[in-house]
Amino acid sequence: MSAKRAERLVNLVIALLGTRQYVTAAKIRETVPGYEPDDGTARADEAFKRMFERDKAELREMGVPLETGRTSVFDTEDGYRIARADYELPEITLTGEEAAAVGLALRLWESAQLAGAAQSALVKLRAAGVDVDPARAPVSPRLDSDEPAFEPCYAAARDRRVLHFDYRRPDEDAPARRRVQPWGVVAWHGRWYLVGLDLDRQAPRVFRLSRVVGTPKASGPEHAFEPPADVDLAGLVAGAFGGRGEEQLVVVRARPGAAVGLRRWATPLGAGPDGDDRLQLRTTEPWRLADQLAAYGPDVLVESPVAVREAVVERLTRLAAMAPAGDR
């Protein structure tokens, strides 16, 4: 933005903050420096109008509460003012510890999606008299910042607008069109997801942003819906990754010294018949556990339940077929 325009906008804010009366556009043109003066020509009027419209839009975009109205019934046209109480950030005082927490928290956005918003929030807090030290803690949190679908999804969730996009699951050959009321965007285990109500399925769904093909498009009015008040966005994403089934107990035998990874979370049940260690594992995802158990090869043998034992044998049979025997 040019220095001239910045100066004009600052003067406009100061002028409208400093008055209780509504000030008409004509009066603003006369007093605030930088506007096309009135020389009686339609061209100058047109130029002023364009400029002023652009300035109003800019201020509103920044969150400046620009009010329109008339001071008295005798006024013939609307004027503008900024109510100080709506403009100003309310009092906020933070202790040193609290300010340090804010500083550390905002580092989460460093080089990530909301980095700009985090920086301007920090500027405003400092302007409110809060001394936020740039966190000196030797901690560098980082979010996956390379996600082009984030911005449109976030904006639609913020504005509560319906979102359309093409979505391709890795096990499908072609993308499918989705229509969603977006409730929010979630970073879970370093990846971004969109959570919302799938309008065609009439049920909550979780979408991974990297599987969105092209740019999502918002349509319709703002505030078109309201997410359930008690919605737990992160919980919905976590839930979409299994773990919803009932917990099962799986008992395995592991060769001594082997299957260290399993032992980290298993309950030891003592020695088995052939010198193996018996271990008890709890899982809500028995098929995923079967994948893991099969990968341990001869080091791990499933005792129970039968379904998991059979699932592992099935996997091993497929693996054994990958290369002929005696070829090693």
Add this chain to the structure above:
Amino acid sequence: MTSPATNERMTRLLSLVPYLTARPEGVPLPEVARDFGVPERQLRRDLELLWMCGLPGYGPGDLIDLSFEGDRVRVTFTAGMVRPLRLTTDEAVALVVALRTLLDLPGLAEQEAVSRALAKVSAAAGHAAEGVTPVALSVDAREQALAVVRQGLERGRALHLHYYVPTRDERTERTVDPMRLHLVDGRWYLEAWSREVAGVRLFRLDRIDAVEVLDEPAAPPPQAAPRDVESGVYRPGPDAPVVRLRLARTARWVAEYYPVEEVREVDEPPGGLAVALRTHDLAWARRLVASLGGAATVDEPAGLAQAVAADARAALARYGA
């Protein structure tokens, strides 16, 4: 959102006078520049611009007035700009979401202070922070090791680790000089000088089974250069051997989960993908293929398929199948 640069400068211009008002004793220019995250040159341009602004009338008594004493700048007339503008929704979201995330990370900050800060910030943000926040961050919070590792870093002490290495399926013990903590892709990593291997290593916190702060000081040698984690934690060298896999439809997720090259669609298996992975660690590749239970087949190296199949046969023999 408007163009970030426009917004950024306007936010700064509307915040500078309130910032100085809140600090009536004046602030050295370099400190102001640092607090606003701009070079001093830019800050001077901003202050010069503000000097031209003020209340209608725009006479000497109406314009914003600043005074300089040496390097210190003070505001002597505010023209009514005494408080910063309210937080926008995006700003409130950035603050509230970040603080909530910190609340889920007990090892990292004083929890009471975080929840007090969250309450105060939410109150000040007003309606901008109301309702369902359109973003949530979920990071691994169960890390028992986080608090201890952080203590080691803060006190500048070496750490003794019991560390699980999944690719070799073994538990190791080592003494390290901690350097930094990273949160990458939702997981915590300790970057440290590993004395045993005389090199900088990243240790995933959920793989640390036990950690102890030692009495001796942390002393990473001068050649311990911080690693660049911008492009991810795992970066195999270009000279690492290639493993070529064919992924069936149900295993296509592997291509989004691991760094793969040369991805192409294939007809065999139907709807499948051919991918190339680089790794120095064939034991890891063996585990990956075996854990896919047949949904991935190996094109290269031939020995990999044989090893996986031989393991499976040995296991089947134990089942009596």
